[in-house]
Amino acid sequence: MSIIFQKIALIGVGLIGSSICQAVRLKNLAAHISVATRRAQTLDEARSISIADEYFLSGAEAVKDADLVILCAPVGAFEAIMKEISPHLKAGAILSDVGSVKGHVDKVVGPLVPAGVHLVPGHPMAGTEHSGPLAGFPSLFEGRWCILTPRADVARAAVDKLAAFWEALGSQVELMDACHHDLVVAITSHVPHLVAYNIVGTADDMESVSKSEVIKFSAGGFRDFTRIAASDPIMWRDVFLTNREAVLEMLGRFLEDLSVLQRAVRVGDGDALEDLFTRTREIRRSIIDAGQETDVVDFGRDHKPTPK
Amino acid sequence: MSIIFQKIALIGVGLIGSSICQAVRLKNLAAHISVATRRAQTLDEARSISIADEYFLSGAEAVKDADLVILCAPVGAFEAIMKEISPHLKAGAILSDVGSVKGHVDKVVGPLVPAGVHLVPGHPMAGTEHSGPLAGFPSLFEGRWCILTPRADVARAAVDKLAAFWEALGSQVELMDACHHDLVVAITSHVPHLVAYNIVGTADDMESVSKSEVIKFSAGGFRDFTRIAASDPIMWRDVFLTNREAVLEMLGRFLEDLSVLQRAVRVGDGDALEDLFTRTREIRRSIIDAGQETDVVDFGRDHKPTPK
Numbered sequence: 001m002s003i004i005f006q007k008i009a010l011i012g013v014g015l016i017g018s019s020i021c022q023a024v025r026l027k028n029l030a031a032h033i034s035v036a037t038r039r040a041q042t043l044d045e046a047r048s049i050s051i052a053d054e055y056f057l058s059g060a061e062a063v064k065d066a067d068l069v070i071l072c073a074p075v076g077a078f079e080a081i082m083k084e085i086s087p088h089l090k091a092g093a094i095l096s097d098v099g100s101v102k103g104h105v106d107k108v109v110g111p112l113v114p115a116g117v118h119l120v121p122g123h124p125m126a127g128t129e130h131s132g133p134l135a136g137f138p139s140l141f142e143g144r145w146c147i148l149t150p151r152a153d154v155a156r157a158a159v160d161k162l163a164a165f166w167e168a169l170g171s172q173v174e175l176m177d178a179c180h181h182d183l184v185v186a187i188t189s190h191v192p193h194l195v196a197y198n199i200v201g202t203a204d205d206m207e208s209v210s211k212s213e214v215i216k217f218s219a220g221g222f223r224d225f226t227r228i229a230a231s232d233p234i235m236w237r238d239v240f241l242t243n244r245e246a247v248l249e250m251l252g253r254f255l256e257d258l259s260v261l262q263r264a265v266r267v268g269d270g271d272a273l274e275d276l277f278t279r280t281r282e283i284r285r286s287i288i289d290a291g292q293e294t295d296v297v298d299f300g301r302d303h304k305p306t307p308k
Numbered sequence: 309m310s311i312i313f314q315k316i317a318l319i320g321v322g323l324i325g326s327s328i329c330q331a332v333r334l335k336n337l338a339a340h341i342s343v344a345t346r347r348a349q350t351l352d353e354a355r356s357i358s359i360a361d362e363y364f365l366s367g368a369e370a371v372k373d374a375d376l377v378i379l380c381a382p383v384g385a386f387e388a389i390m391k392e393i394s395p396h397l398k399a400g401a402i403l404s405d406v407g408s409v410k411g412h413v414d415k416v417v418g419p420l421v422p423a424g425v426h427l428v429p430g431h432p433m434a435g436t437e438h439s440g441p442l443a444g445f446p447s448l449f450e451g452r453w454c455i456l457t458p459r460a461d462v463a464r465a466a467v468d469k470l471a472a473f474w475e476a477l478g479s480q481v482e483l484m485d486a487c488h489h490d491l492v493v494a495i496t497s498h499v500p501h502l503v504a505y506n507i508v509g510t511a512d513d514m515e516s517v518s519k520s521e522v523i524k525f526s527a528g529g530f531r532d533f534t535r536i537a538a539s540d541p542i543m544w545r546d547v548f549l550t551n552r553e554a555v556l557e558m559l560g561r562f563l564e565d566l567s568v569l570q571r572a573v574r575v576g577d578g579d580a581l582e583d584l585f586t587r588t589r590e591i592r593r594s595i596i597d598a599g600q601e602t603d604v605v606d607f608g609r610d611h612k613p614t615p616k
Contacts, residue, residue: 076578100528125528128606129592135605145524174524184517187510189528194569195503196529200588202495202558202565209492215591215598216482219452220408220433220497221504221536223601226592228529233585240573240581247573250510257510258563261502265548265555270384273548277541280508283523284437284534290523293531297443298436299607 004165007032009066011059011081013046014232015127016098017072018136021051023169026138036062037073046133059085066090068165070122071097075104076238082112091116094158098124100185100235102149102178104242110151118158120150123181124171125189131232142170143291149178186246190239191254193228194247197236200229312473315340317374319367319389321354322540323435324406325380326444329359331477334446344370345381354441367393374398376473378430379405383412384546390420399424402466406432408493408543410457410486412550418459426466428458431489432479433497439540450478451599457486494554498547499562501536502555505544508537 008030010017017035024030036056037043047055056062063069063085071078078099089095095117099105105121113119126144128135146166150159163173176184203214203222214222240247264272287293294300316338318325325343332338344364345351355363364370371377371393379386386407397403403425407413413429421427434452436443454474458467471481484492511522511530522530548555572580595601602608 125525127528130605144527147525184521184525185528187514187517188522188525188530192507192529192533194573195507195566196532197585197588198566198569199500199503199562200591201569201584202562204587204591205565206495206561209495211591211594213492214496215594215600216453217433217455217492217496218595218600220435220493221500222496223592223595224504224532224536225500226588226595226601227607228532229585229588230592231585231589233582233589236585237578237582241576241578244573244576248570251570251573253514254507254510255563255566257513258503258506258559261506261509262556262559265502265552265559268549268552270545270549274541274545276509277505277537277539277544279512280505280534280537281539281541283508283512283519284531284538286519286523287526287531287534292523292526293534294609297438299535299609301602301607 001027001029001168003028003031004161004168005030005067007034007066008068008070009034009036009062010052010070010072011036011062011085012071012073013037013042013051013133014072015131015135016124016140017070018046018051018133019138019140020070020072020169022136022138023141025051027168029165029168030068034062034066042133049134051133051136060088063088064090066093068094068096068162071099071109074235074238075099075101075242076234078105079108079112082109086112086114089114089117094118094120094162096120096122096162098122100189100239101243102181106151106178118155120148120154120159120162121178122162122166123147123149123185124166127231129227129230131235139170141166144171146171146173147176147181148173149176149181182243182246183250186243186250190243190247191250193231193236194240194251195254196225196229199225309335309337309476311337311339312469312476313338313375315342315374316376316378317342317344317370318360318378318380319344319370319393320379320381321345321350321359321441322380323439323443324432324448325378326354326359326441327446327448328378328380328477330444330446331449333359335476337473337476338376342370342374350441357442359441359444368396371396372398374401376402376404376470379407379417382543382546383407383409383550384542386413387416387420390417394420394422397422397425402426402428402470404428404430404470406430408497408547409551410489414459414486426463428456428462428467428470429486430470430474431455431457431493432474434479435539437535437538439543447478449474452479454479454481455484455489456481457484457489490551490554491558494551494558498551498555499558501539501544502548502559503562504533504537507533
């Protein structure tokens with residue numbers, strides 16, 4: 001593919017930032033990649049796998065002359081980052097991010113964007129339970145969706161250019177209002193994570209069932225939840241601190257439905273249970289058909305002998 | 309390996325029954341396999357892949373002369389099956405099952421076991437989200453745990469023989485009190501399934517977020533839950549109807565913990581969130597170290613381009 005941006009700068013080089021760098025290099029989408037991160041150890045890890053051309057501990061230096069700047073840090077750090085880099089952004093540059101909560105980006109990043117810089121917030125719906133630069137890989141975004149949430153007054157050319165960039169990374173792009181985005185991810189991502197963290201915590205706290213029993217017999221379903229409950233703690237803390245209203249609304253609905261289900265168990269309403277369990281079976285099929293899930297049994301987990 | 313039983317009979321040939329047959333044949337653990345199931349279509353499917361030597365629609369015929377009889381139907385059907393097969397069980401035979409709720413087996417199967425027949429209830433902690441004879445495969449039990457819950461007055465030789473059988477199928481065997489088993493699986497399997505069914509139902513019912521959005525953006529975490537929410541509806545209905553007390557107790561703890569977490573989100577208690585999210589990360593590592601989970605990122609899901 002051909003170069004879309006002369007220079008891109010990433011602030012934050014965790015799983016997502018590192019994967020962007022690797023994909024950009026592989027596909028030759030930028031002439032120059034500059035990265036910055038706050039911790040020296042993280043920067044060393046990024047340097048050890050040569051994901052960029054320049055490495056900085058200061059965002060202000062990294063963004064100099066960049067045509068595209070992407071904030072790839074946890075959303076809780078965005079305000080501080082903006083205060084640092086804002087005076088150094090090039091006129092005409094596109095400023096984006098990969099944060100999971102878009103209303104918050106409007107709120108804290110929006111007011112700090114200099115005139116002449118185009119803010120196009122983004123959210124690639126991709127990731128794994130691992131974190132840090134070494135966890136990144138260039139095909140992370142292939143076949144996944146990237147949601148962009150520009151405000152109505154943002155230059156259309158900037159939105160189109162960023163959309164072309166994500167498509168070049170292998171993603172499908174959808175434009176959405178920031179507020180609606182935050183509702184969509186509350187139910188498809190944030191509440192599932194909260195529930196997974198919670199059930200793993202509950203099992204960990206049990207006295208009547210030992211931790212070693214929970215571990216040994218986790219193949220009955222529990223282990224599935226531990227994958228997303230192993231996600232980056234800081235990133236997820238920030239998600240729940242910044243998408244509070246949408247998370248609480250969706251969690252309220254989840255709890256309402258769970259009360260109905262709890263009652264069906266208590267009174268032994270087999271028909272209600274069977275109806276729900278039959279209906280939920282179909283949605284997985286739809287997700288597989290949409291290319292958003294692997295079409296192999298048990299996620300393709302290896303069913304060969306496991307060493308003891 | 310060498311033959312452990314001259315004739316085994318399975319009542320029910322779904323995922324688990326079919327997998328047992330296939331493993332027994334592959335490892336030559338029985339001279340003769342007889343299977344029975346209630347529905348002609350299921351029996352035809354079993355026959356189409358030649359998993360047994362004889363196929364019956366009647367359990368009474370299948371169990372004739374069998375040294376080992378395993379009930380592999382949903383637990384809700386056990387009482388009716390026992391009424392049918394009980395008079396036909398061979399003296400000295402071992403009677404077992406693969407049901408997920410062991411207190412219920414004691415309660416409904418126990419009183420119907422003829423004198424001279426050894427009841428050794430069992431529960432292989434293995435499975436996939438698929439069901440039916442065609443979903444079975446012989447390595448399903450390799451490296452997984454099988455829990456046996458014999459009462460104290462059952463002949464030790466019968467327990468040892470059944471344990472040897474499960475070990476030959478590739479499993480590790482643990483003996484446990486039926487009541488404790490039901491608590492262990494309530495937290496490691498039943499409540500996780502209930503929560504997964506519930507969140508998939510909640511997402512499916514949303515008006516503010518469309519079903520197509522839920523499907524498109526499911527890679528953010530939601531899709532993980534859809535796997536176990538695609539499990540067999542009848543089997544799981546019976547689990548919740550027969551393990552009510554333990555499920556409601558564990559669900560109560562889950563809900564208590566979730567209230568605490570909900571409050572942490574509401575008041576913006578970042579420290580509490582980060583503490584939990586850090587603690588839960590470790591338990592996945594323990595499960596992988598115990599050989600009960602795949603040690604590859606994102607369950608080993610394919611991260612190559614997905615066709616649109």
